[in-house]
Amino acid sequence: MALLWRGGEQPEEVRPGPKPALSVDVIVEAAIEVADREGMAALSMRKVGERLGRTGMALYTYVPNKGELIDLMYDRVLAELPTKYDVSAGWRPAVASWAGHTLDFYLRHPWVLQVSQARPVLGPNEFAALESVVAILRGTGLGPRRTRGVVALLFDFVRGAARTVTESRLAPSATGVSDEEWWRTRSHLLEEVAPGFAERYPMVAWVESQDDEAGEDDTFTMGLNVLLDGLEATIAKG
Amino acid sequence: MALLWRGGEQPEEVRPGPKPALSVDVIVEAAIEVADREGMAALSMRKVGERLGRTGMALYTYVPNKGELIDLMYDRVLAELPTKYDVSAGWRPAVASWAGHTLDFYLRHPWVLQVSQARPVLGPNEFAALESVVAILRGTGLGPRRTRGVVALLFDFVRGAARTVTESRLAPSATGVSDEEWWRTRSHLLEEVAPGFAERYPMVAWVESQDDEAGEDDTFTMGLNVLLDGLEATIAKG
DNA sequence: GACAATGCCTTACGGCATAAGGCTATCAGC
DNA sequence: GCTGATAGCCTTATGCCGTAAGGCATTGTC
Structure with missing residues (x-):
């Protein structure tokens, strides 16, 4: 602590x-x-x-x-995280930018996701990171309580997305098997071991079916937009 | 695997x-x-x-x-998780109910949060759990791609909330210090070690100030409502 | 009764965090 | 320059961990 x-520097007493x-x-x-x-x-x-x-x-x-x-x-x-975001175009692009930077940060240092988060370490840079999001949200007119809730939601989302990406990257590299190969092997095993998979889990089969929608943006951007829409609605309701 | x-039962060959x-x-x-x-x-x-x-x-x-x-x-x-949710009143209460059950589940078994999630274990009950949310969302008209994104968002949110709760419960019990006491000690240390905290982090100080809003519901319910509003907007946009 | 297979045991290896104690380089004061 | 204290770093040891190897006794088939 x-x-x-x-x-900065200690008095450097001679010892x-x-x-x-x-x-x-x-x-x-x-x-x-x-x-x-x-x-x-x-x-x-x-x-x-x-x-x-x-x-x-x-x-x-x-x-x-x-x-x-x-x-x-x-x-x-x-300390790598930016501390200030431009809110001149409104909070929405600022939050989106914050989310992107934060995601990249977690991807650069995946181990950070394993450091306790509920009980913050309470270092200076942790407060600075918190400060930066709250500063963006300050312009929305939300009170402290709601702001806290939104901040938690934002962090949970970004961290969850980062976890999904990094964990799926780590597992196969450990075994030297490529990601794609891993999934194919797994699928084969599944068919062997659980025949009638599609009948047993029709919704899972559906949701994993080929894309029928346009749009090339990834899961992260999609989730973020849902979240930002929710924030917009919350703000509108006062 | x-x-x-x-x-159910193996042939029980005599050995x-x-x-x-x-x-x-x-x-x-x-x-x-x-x-x-x-x-x-x-x-x-x-x-x-x-x-x-x-x-x-x-x-x-x-x-x-x-x-x-x-x-x-x-x-x-x-296997403890419910597999079916009532959607007769629409997807919103069903998703809310799902989120509550899932949160309780993680609070009952916090260690589950440390099991890899991106690369699912691919057991039967994991598919069943996935099946139950997707079944709720099926009625929204969202395509598989968007549904996947929403499911990820929902899981990230619930898991993040659970992590926040369980980690804040665990840390002090390990040292035998009460939660409240822990925070007070920490605050004292902070004041000693970082004088002028409120000036250095004005937004953090603000967001942690006393509640000025009515409403007794917790952070989880708040975040969930933001999220559901976002989902509603996403569905409305088609 | 012989033989094979199996459940469970003990022992052992290499890893981990870290407590305890020893060696030595470096200082202040003489 | 010498003495004594101190601090950096070492080796050693303790008690955990996952798990490989090998042994022994029980239980079955023939």
């Missing part, structure tokens, strides 16, 4: 003992690289230490434990 | 060797109890084995590995 909010060769910052950076590349499950103190030419235990000089390291990673990476 | 779809004292079903049941009570992180083969008076290794006679056990737990627990 204190580490999260530590100011006996060897100079620190590492720093909280380089450790956090190395840890983020590991998590970005290999995922949260593969993140271990030893691995981060090795990347810095140290043992895992060396990190405990700088960081009290793995949990706090993750908090630091989380807040650090949140 | 085969275990997921295994039919040499000791009679199995356990079964896949009792193992899955025991594992669910552990996960419900102590969370996914505390679920281990040894712990499930102990609950059944066995070692952890004994389970490997019935289940190939932990991952498949989790798949089985997942599909088993999904």
Whole structure:
């Protein structure tokens, strides 16, 4: 917690003992690289230490434990998000832009989705991220209560969409099988193991049938538009 | 995979060797109890084995590995969900009812939220759950593509809401501190560590200010209504 | 009774977070 | 330059985890 909010530079008091060769910052950076590349499950103190030419235990000089390291990673990476959005064209394009940036962010750092969200880590950049959406919604005339609800809805949607994308990306790469191949194999298995699938689950069969609609935009954009329409209706109702 | 779809009873061929004292079903049941009570992180083969008076290794006679056990737990627990919703009053109350049931379900089994969702486990009850929402939406006239998008949005919203609730419940109980106390301590720390918080994050301060609106319904109901309004608009637009 | 198969066990390996204690480089004060 | 304290980093150890390997006793068929 204190580490999260530590100011620019500490007074740098002169102390006996060897100079620190590492720093909280380089450790956090190395840890983020590991998590970005290999995922949260593969993140271990030893691995981060090795990347810095140290043992895992060396990190405990700088960081009290793995949990706090993750908090630091989380807040650090949140700094990538824009903090201001142009609302001159209204809240709608601004929210759409926010959603897009936030989705990209989660796709860049999928492990972030595994950091607790209900109980926020409460770092400076987390508040900044929250600040940016609320600032957009401020112009809608919604009260704080409704704004909170809408913010939660927006975050849930974006995070859910990100989770869907990243999880479907991760699973096959682990086994070295292509995505398409994976689905084909799965379908074959399904037919073998559950004959009469289409009769048993007619709605599922229908919903997964070939597209009959025009429109090339993806699931994300679609869901976002539904959501924005709902927001518009909510605002209109006062 | 085969275990997921295994039919009612196997032919029960007579085999040499000791009679199995356990079964896949009792193992899955025991594992669910552990996960419900102590969370996914505390679920281990040894712990499930102990609950059944066995070692952890004994389970490997019935289940190939932990991952498949989790798949089985997942599909088993999904059987709790209703499969049919009354659409005689229109899709809106039916979807609302579905969302409520599904939220309760996730709150009952929070660990389910940690089972991969993009790459579904593809068990029978997962398809049944999907079938139930799509059946409701079938009456709206939406095509398969849009329906898919709406289903994703609905699931993302409900899962996000559930995650928010369960994670905020879990964190303090682990430390033995009450929820309220936790927030107060956190606030104190924040003031100490980040003076001028309200000036730095004016929007956050505003959105977290006291309620000025009437209405006693919670964040979930609010978000759901926004979402349903959006769905209504989408349907109206054809 | 011989033999094969099976449920369950113990042991072992390599991973994890992290507590404890030791070595050594580096400082302040003498 | 020496002494003593301190801090960075190490090795070692503890107790978890999933699971591979191999052993033993029970239970069936012939």
